[in-house]
Amino acid sequence: MGGYFYTSTGQRRIGRVPRDILRSRELLLDLVWKDLRIRYRYALMGFLWAVLEPLALTLVLTFVFTYVFGNKADAFRSGATPVAIVILSGLVFWQFFSNALNSAAQSLVDGKNLVQKVRFTREIVPLAAMGYPLVNCVIGFILLLVIQAVFGAAPGWHAFWVLPLFLVQVILTAGLALLLSAANVRFRDVSYIVGVATVFGFYASPVFYRLSWVLDGGLPPWARWLYLANPMAELLAAYRQALIENHCPDAWLWVWPVLAAVLALAAGVIVFRRSAPTFSDYA
Amino acid sequence: MPIIEVKHVSKHYPRHRGARALVGRGGILDWLRGRKRETFAALDGVSLSMEAGESLGIIGRNGSGKSTLLKLLAGVTLPTTGEVRVHGLVASLLELGAGFHAILTGRENVYLNAGLLGMRHAQVDAVFDDIVAFAGIGEFIDQTVDTYSSGMYVRLAFATAVHTDPDIFLVDEVLAVGDEDFQRRCRVKIGELREAGKTIVFVSHDLSIVNTLCDRIILLDQGKMLVRDTPQQTIDYYLRQVGRAAGVHTLALEDLEVIFCQGRLSLFRAGKEITAPGGFRLRLESMGNWYDSTGADWRVTVREPTRCVARGVMARLPLTLDFTLELSPSGLTWRMAMTRHREAPITVADALLVFPPDWNEWYYGELCGDFPEMLPGDLEWAVIVPMRHGVKEAAVASKQDSTLPAVLVECDAGDQPLQLQCWNADYISGTRIVQAARYFAQAGQAAATGVTELMTLRLDLGLDRAGLQQRLRERAREYTITSGKLQARVEPGAVLLSHGEQELTTDVHLHTQFLAAGLWNFSQTLLWDAVTREGDTLRIAGESRRFPLRQRWEISPAPGGIRFRLRFEIREAMDLQEFNVSLGLVPAYLRWSTPHESGDFPRDLVEEKTWTHLNRDYGPADYAEASGGGLPRVALRNRDANLPVHMTVLASGLSGMRILQAIRVPEGSPAFHLAPGIHDAFDGLVTLTDAP
Numbered sequence: 001m002g003g004y005f006y007t008s009t010g011q012r013r014i015g016r017v018p019r020d021i022l023r024s025r026e027l028l029l030d031l032v033w034k035d036l037r038i039r040y041r042y043a044l045m046g047f048l049w050a051v052l053e054p055l056a057l058t059l060v061l062t063f064v065f066t067y068v069f070g071n072k073a074d075a076f077r078s079g080a081t082p083v084a085i086v087i088l089s090g091l092v093f094w095q096f097f098s099n100a101l102n103s104a105a106q107s108l109v110d111g112k113n114l115v116q117k118v119r120f121t122r123e124i125v126p127l128a129a130m131g132y133p134l135v136n137c138v139i140g141f142i143l144l145l146v147i148q149a150v151f152g153a154a155p156g157w158h159a160f161w162v163l164p165l166f167l168v169q170v171i172l173t174a175g176l177a178l179l180l181s182a183a184n185v186r187f188r189d190v191s192y193i194v195g196v197a198t199v200f201g202f203y204a205s206p207v208f209y210r211l212s213w214v215l216d217g218g219l220p221p222w223a224r225w226l227y228l229a230n231p232m233a234e235l236l237a238a239y240r241q242a243l244i245e246n247h248c249p250d251a252w253l254w255v256w257p258v259l260a261a262v263l264a265l266a267a268g269v270i271v272f273r274r275s276a277p278t279f280s281d282y283a
Numbered sequence: 284m285p286i287i288e289v290k291h292v293s294k295h296y297p298r299h300r301g302a303r304a305l306v307g308r309g310g311i312l313d314w315l316r317g318r319k320r321e322t323f324a325a326l327d328g329v330s331l332s333m334e335a336g337e338s339l340g341i342i343g344r345n346g347s348g349k350s351t352l353l354k355l356l357a358g359v360t361l362p363t364t365g366e367v368r369v370h371g372l373v374a375s376l377l378e379l380g381a382g383f384h385a386i387l388t389g390r391e392n393v394y395l396n397a398g399l400l401g402m403r404h405a406q407v408d409a410v411f412d413d414i415v416a417f418a419g420i421g422e423f424i425d426q427t428v429d430t431y432s433s434g435m436y437v438r439l440a441f442a443t444a445v446h447t448d449p450d451i452f453l454v455d456e457v458l459a460v461g462d463e464d465f466q467r468r469c470r471v472k473i474g475e476l477r478e479a480g481k482t483i484v485f486v487s488h489d490l491s492i493v494n495t496l497c498d499r500i501i502l503l504d505q506g507k508m509l510v511r512d513t514p515q516q517t518i519d520y521y522l523r524q525v526g527r528a529a530g531v532h533t534l535a536l537e538d539l540e541v542i543f544c545q546g547r548l549s550l551f552r553a554g555k556e557i558t559a560p561g562g563f564r565l566r567l568e569s570m571g572n573w574y575d576s577t578g579a580d581w582r583v584t585v586r587e588p589t590r591c592v593a594r595g596v597m598a599r600l601p602l603t604l605d606f607t608l609e610l611s612p613s614g615l616t617w618r619m620a621m622t623r624h625r626e627a628p629i630t631v632a633d634a635l636l637v638f639p640p641d642w643n644e645w646y647y648g649e650l651c652g653d654f655p656e657m658l659p660g661d662l663e664w665a666v667i668v669p670m671r672h673g674v675k676e677a678a679v680a681s682k683q684d685s686t687l688p689a690v691l692v693e694c695d696a697g698d699q700p701l702q703l704q705c706w707n708a709d710y711i712s713g714t715r716i717v718q719a720a721r722y723f724a725q726a727g728q729a730a731a732t733g734v735t736e737l738m739t740l741r742l743d744l745g746l747d748r749a750g751l752q753q754r755l756r757e758r759a760r761e762y763t764i765t766s767g768k769l770q771a772r773v774e775p776g777a778v779l780l781s782h783g784e785q786e787l788t789t790d791v792h793l794h795t796q797f798l799a800a801g802l803w804n805f806s807q808t809l810l811w812d813a814v815t816r817e818g819d820t821l822r823i824a825g826e827s828r829r830f831p832l833r834q835r836w837e838i839s840p841a842p843g844g845i846r847f848r849l850r851f852e853i854r855e856a857m858d859l860q861e862f863n864v865s866l867g868l869v870p871a872y873l874r875w876s877t878p879h880e881s882g883d884f885p886r887d888l889v890e891e892k893t894w895t896h897l898n899r900d901y902g903p904a905d906y907a908e909a910s911g912g913g914l915p916r917v918a919l920r921n922r923d924a925n926l927p928v929h930m931t932v933l934a935s936g937l938s939g940m941r942i943l944q945a946i947r948v949p950e951g952s953p954a955f956h957l958a959p960g961i962h963d964a965f966d967g968l969v970t971l972t973d974a975p
Contacts, residue, residue: 004372004373004401006368007369012361030394030395031395034391037386038386041427042386116359117357117375118382118399119358119359120401277360278360278361279360280360281296
């Protein structure tokens with residue numbers, strides 16, 4: 001019998017999640033690959049679009065903030081770094097967060113013909129949905145480094161802080177993706193809420209402005225706390241410190257994102273695993 | 284240890300409701316209202332366990348919980364209460380191609396789909412070539428799936444599922460997709476899996492497939508499980524159970540019971556089913572497609588204990604079918620008619636009477652024999668006895684089990700042509716079939732509107748095998764004439780001669796051959812009508828399948844023997860190069876003679892040579908004779924000097940059969956040029972002179 005054993009009572013056990021995901025790693029990569037393949041198969045330039053899209057965005061932003069706004073955006077300037085780079089350094093990471101959540105939230109419903117018919121590690125589906133935004137983000141990040149080098153604002157050694165920061169962001173995103181995708185199976189409202197929330201979050205996170213403007217502004221304390229409750233606010237600020245200001249991100253910028261990531265992951269894994277075995281009844 | 288255990292499983296689903304499907308579905312509005320979730324039970328307290336290698340069939344009406352049970356076994360959803368335990372890898376054929384994406388190539392899809400079924404890349408690599416070979420995809424494997432035909436798509440999906448080498452297969456009506464050839468291969472493959480000791484759970488509406496493929500059958504009704512002792516009884520119960528619907532009626536008389544269920548008839552005697560699970564049904568052929576009476580929407584209009592009238596509206600043909608069933612002490616009468624509302628070209632209407640394999644003896648006209656065993660290689664139906672026009676009677680019986688009643692089928696289509704045939708079905712369905720087919724030759728008649736009587740079948744269950752054989756003998760007597768001690772029995776394409784109990788002819792008996800367009804045609808290969816009798820004269824006619832030619836034979840008593848007349852009925856002018864009338868005699872005959880010479884038949888068979896010509900002088904002759912071996916001297920004689928013949932004497936090196944042959948060849952021209960009309964071809968005698 002090859003060691004395969006299935007019992008309906010063990011299906012909601014949380015402890016099995018890491019092993020299940022590890023076992024399905026090939027499937028996870030296959031699903032991501034499928035996603036990429038489907039996007040670009042009939043495109044003339046194929047996978048080149050994965051680079052061209054972020055490149056176009058980068059160029060447009062660079063052009064607008066260098067030549068159109070010119071000196072007017074100087075307030076945003078940080079030393080010698082062009083404004084476009086400052087904005088890009090936030091945008092690249094924000095887009096990963098926002099795109100990943102949106103596609104993950106909808107992923108189980110989109111893949112319902114799978115969910116209703118085959119038993120496999122369900123966590124794979126929302127995680128695979130993060131694959132394409134992740135690829136996009138990595139390419140965007142590389143382009144950012146290139147632009148920085150071109151404008152003579154190449155990041156220093158402290159840029160390596162991006163790696164742990166990004167790890168925190170991925171964990172945070174994965175946790176939220178699991179949570180939201182599971183919720184969306186029962187309540188389809190969730191995917192719309194995520195859509196609205198990420199648009200709102202775009203403005204409520206320091207993408208187009210600096211975190212210090214909010215903190216130094218005249219916000220009442222409760223609004224300040226509310227603003228800082230968004231872990232992406234701290235994360236984006238931390239990315240800028242590492243990439244542009246070239247120093248280790250302030251300690252206080254780490255605390256809440258790490259905590260939030262751990263909480264989100266725990267909540268996501270638990271809620272997902274608890275409801276996963278009966279997804280097929282609702283999908 | 285059981286491979287599958289289902290313990291007191293219940294499954295509740297949220298109830299859906301019209302436009303406000305979210306209400307009562309646990310939606311956010313219900314939660315705010317504090318409204319409790321309303322559910323219905325798809326499964327209710329189901330328990331079952333299966334051992335490895337068993338095959339289980341699940342039947343039940345739509346919505347009875349079949350698919351839910353399969354989903355629970357597949358682990359796609361969880362039971363609300365109870366437990367499901369499965370020891371082994373499960374492949375559910377219910378998700379054929381579920382993971383397939385149109386834009387990926389066949390290869391990518393195979394890896395993805397196999398991954399979903401739990402395989403690693405390395406494992407897929409090992410069987411990848413087998414998958415491609417089984418699917419018959421070939422070069423297409425590296426093309427995107429959206430370029431595939433739907434058949435290729437399903438084949439690839441099926442091949443992938445089968446090659447994941449699981450211990451347990453869940454099959455949910457997959458056989459309903461794909462073309463006929465693929466469905467057959469699926470059934471064969473599932474049969475093989477079963478023989479390979481895999482555990483199979485099978486859900487289907489096709490009771491005959493369930494019955495052949497499954498050791499055990501469970502019936503689900505509104506989520507509850509009902510089991511009877513044998514598969515047959517469960518199916519039987521199912522048929523009764525669905526008997527509540529409008530298209531179902533049960534006729535009963537004494538211990539005979541007939542269940543009409545949506546265009547399908549099932550017969551039971553003393554609670555035992557006589558019909559195969561597929562039942563008896565009618566099919567119509569239109570424009571090359573077959574339409575089954577079971578696909579019509581039926582309504583029983585007259586319900587009486589021994590009589591019913593049902594009307595079925597065909598789904599894809601503009602016509603209704605009318606069945607009238609009447610049960611009487613002599614058996615069941617089944618009258619079929621159709622009403623066309625618009626012009627619809629119907630080329631064939633055939634009734635299929637499907638029997639289980641235990642009915643292993645056939646009776647056809649005056650002939651009888653055994654149904655051959657069905658072998659795993661039998662993928663097609665096989666004709667058991669050559670079809671003959673005019674045969675109106677066939678029967679099946681069981682040789683080994685006398686409790687199974689013999690069933691005699693008499694069919695009647697007025698003066699319309701009707702063909703009766705006996706078939707062995709393919710190995711998987713494993714059934715015997717009596718087919719009564721009505722062919723509509725003229726297109727006008729086939730397409731007209733209005734009522735057309737199709738045929739009436741009378742099924743007589745009152746006879747046993749002895750009765751059938753008695754009937755056969757009577758029938759044979761009708762085809763036999765006697766002249767002194769000589770008896771001549773006419774069979775299609777041959778006349779059998781005997782002297783008292785002693786058979787004089789063998790193998791090919793008295794038969795004819797003709798040479799046209801360089802091809803020899805034997806009388807046994809013609810399509811023969813039934814024998815007609817007029818006083819002591821028997822007449823039979825056989826139609827060539829290749830040439831516009833009919834042979835008419837006339838056999839009558841004559842002084843000292845019988846007279847054999849052969850005439851050709853030609854529809855279009857044609858050339859015959861040569862023909863003959865041959866008498867195949869038993870090897871006991873020792874000597875032969877013609878007017879010109881005489882000699883002995885060879886004693887020692889020359890095995891390597893099929894035929895030995897014995898006479899040297901082929902000049903025109905009136906007779907050829909054989910004698911010796913204590914048998915009466917037999918002679919084949921020409922009677923009509925206007926139809927001169929040459930005589931040949933041959934011996935078969937294989938069987939030792941002796942042949943006396945009267946050959947007619949065209950004198951002075953390469954062929955007989957035959958104009959349309961009737962031509963005398965041969966008029967002769969077979970005479971007997973008692974041995975000294």
